[in-house]
Amino acid sequence: MDTTLRDGEQTSGVSFSPSEKLTIAQVLLTEVKVDRIEIASARVSEGELAAVKAITKWAKANGFLNRVEVLTFVDGDVSVQWMLQAGAKVMNLLTKGSLNHLTHQLKKKPAEHFAEVGAVIALARKKGLECNIYLEDWSNGMRHSRDYVYQYLDFLQSQPVKRVMLPDTLGVLTPGEVTEYISEIVQRYPTLRFDFHAHNDYDLGTANVLEGVKAGAHGIHLTINGMGERAGNAPLASAIAVINDFLPGVKTAVSEKSLYSASKLVETFSGIRIPANKPVVGDNVFTQTAGIHADGDKKNKLYFSDLMPERFGRQRLYALGKTSGKANIENNLQQLGIQLSDANLKKVTQRIIELGDKKEVVTQADLPYIISDILDSSRIEEKVKIENYVLTHSKNLHPSVTLRISVEGELFEEHSQGDGQYDAFMNALKKVYRKKKQELPALTDYSVHIPPGGKSDALCETIITWTFKNKEFKTRGLDSDQTVSAIKATQKMLNLI
Numbered sequence: 001m002d003t004t005l006r007d008g009e010q011t012s013g014v015s016f017s018p019s020e021k022l023t024i025a026q027v028l029l030t031e032v033k034v035d036r037i038e039i040a041s042a043r044v045s046e047g048e049l050a051a052v053k054a055i056t057k058w059a060k061a062n063g064f065l066n067r068v069e070v071l072t073f074v075d076g077d078v079s080v081q082w083m084l085q086a087g088a089k090v091m092n093l094l095t096k097g098s099l100n101h102l103t104h105q106l107k108k109k110p111a112e113h114f115a116e117v118g119a120v121i122a123l124a125r126k127k128g129l130e131c132n133i134y135l136e137d138w139s140n141g142m143r144h145s146r147d148y149v150y151q152y153l154d155f156l157q158s159q160p161v162k163r164v165m166l167p168d169t170l171g172v173l174t175p176g177e178v179t180e181y182i183s184e185i186v187q188r189y190p191t192l193r194f195d196f197h198a199h200n201d202y203d204l205g206t207a208n209v210l211e212g213v214k215a216g217a218h219g220i221h222l223t224i225n226g227m228g229e230r231a232g233n234a235p236l237a238s239a240i241a242v243i244n245d246f247l248p249g250v251k252t253a254v255s256e257k258s259l260y261s262a263s264k265l266v267e268t269f270s271g272i273r274i275p276a277n278k279p280v281v282g283d284n285v286f287t288q289t290a291g292i293h294a295d296g297d298k299k300n301k302l303y304f305s306d307l308m309p310e311r312f313g314r315q316r317l318y319a320l321g322k323t324s325g326k327a328n329i330e331n332n333l334q335q336l337g338i339q340l341s342d343a344n345l346k347k348v349t350q351r352i353i354e355l356g357d358k359k360e361v362v363t364q365a366d367l368p369y370i371i372s373d374i375l376d377s378s379r380i381e382e383k384v385k386i387e388n389y390v391l392t393h394s395k396n397l398h399p400s401v402t403l404r405i406s407v408e409g410e411l412f413e414e415h416s417q418g419d420g421q422y423d424a425f426m427n428a429l430k431k432v433y434r435k436k437k438q439e440l441p442a443l444t445d446y447s448v449h450i451p452p453g454g455k456s457d458a459l460c461e462t463i464i465t466w467t468f469k470n471k472e473f474k475t476r477g478l479d480s481d482q483t484v485s486a487i488k489a490t491q492k493m494l495n496l497i
């Protein structure tokens, strides 16, 4: 059962609009193909009622209505009436699974609580609703008031309930405890069906789900991207991968291929960014960075596991950076369909290492720009060399530059200002060339390209068109700083005239 729309929405700062809820519900049931979804808590707000109405209307028309569940409360007939108004059929009644909660929050005795729960179940059944029962704080109940839990389950055995839901409300269980508690309960109550609901406070959510299923839980509760209260719930994508890979006899209906796009959809709607290293769905989890891994992938797939990206509609990538090495670069070139001579491959590798020193990772999208830059430079002999420069940029003052440049072995130093940093640089350069009594080409066009990716440290390519002695030519510069990329393009021009 996916509870992104109920427990997942309890992530701090998240509120889905009714239309977002409807879209996520549709994706979960028709694309991801989870068996059941929990979509809201009853009585929350008018917006929530509108969302539940929209989902139940769509679900009814498409035969999904009894797979759509709503969290309700022990409140006489109030939640039941809300369910009827919302057109929902399955209620997940929140009750107390530990004596501690019962005594200190509800201030009730077990018999009193059971009677009230029984009354809500009877009313709900009379109105045609199906009932599942949550035993909130069940994990602490098992640790500290197991007699109470068993007294309660004895009572539930005689009730018309479909499932008993066992939440590790505070995410405190170890995998060993999950095994012990769930196997004990499943054996003791063979006529009841149990769901296990894990939280991730110790980062044990997925491990606990694995143990819960092994121990005999009939259902598990998960959320997309592990959204949920505090540290969240067990993440759907990880749990499905773990079940498929480590529990061969157990089958789920979930489509692995749609997990990534569902994750992205929820990322967009919730505004909660997925960490790049989040298993299965994170941006970097199928990217090899170390050159040795890329090399091993080519040799009998030494660094592959069953967790192949293609299962999830994703692709293995090879990061480019100072640790990536030749094999990573070759893999990227292969993916782009580019062939390079050994000499040029060496130059590209060297350039990537240099860039990697400045910026953590060079992306595959940067690669064609780097290659064309290198192929361009290799045609040029360096008679003019920009030795040093200082560029300033400050509020309400003109940008300025100090430039040291050697032109055919002669060293010049000039200062200048301009409307922008590059303009200041060009003004200093013009002073040098005036001294040398040499003409400079006219800049006739200047264009900047940022390879896709949208990072503030992305590489920037500047292409400048020059006109000189009635001829037009272009030079290209590449750097993560825009002014520096223009200066590099200019240095190439100086070496071409």
Ligand SMILES: CC(C)C(=O)C(=O)O
Pocket (backbone or CB within 6 Å): 007, 094, 134, 136, 137, 167, 168, 169, 170, 197, 199
């Ligand atoms: C509200 C309840 C059912 C819950 O999510 C939990 O106990 O973890």
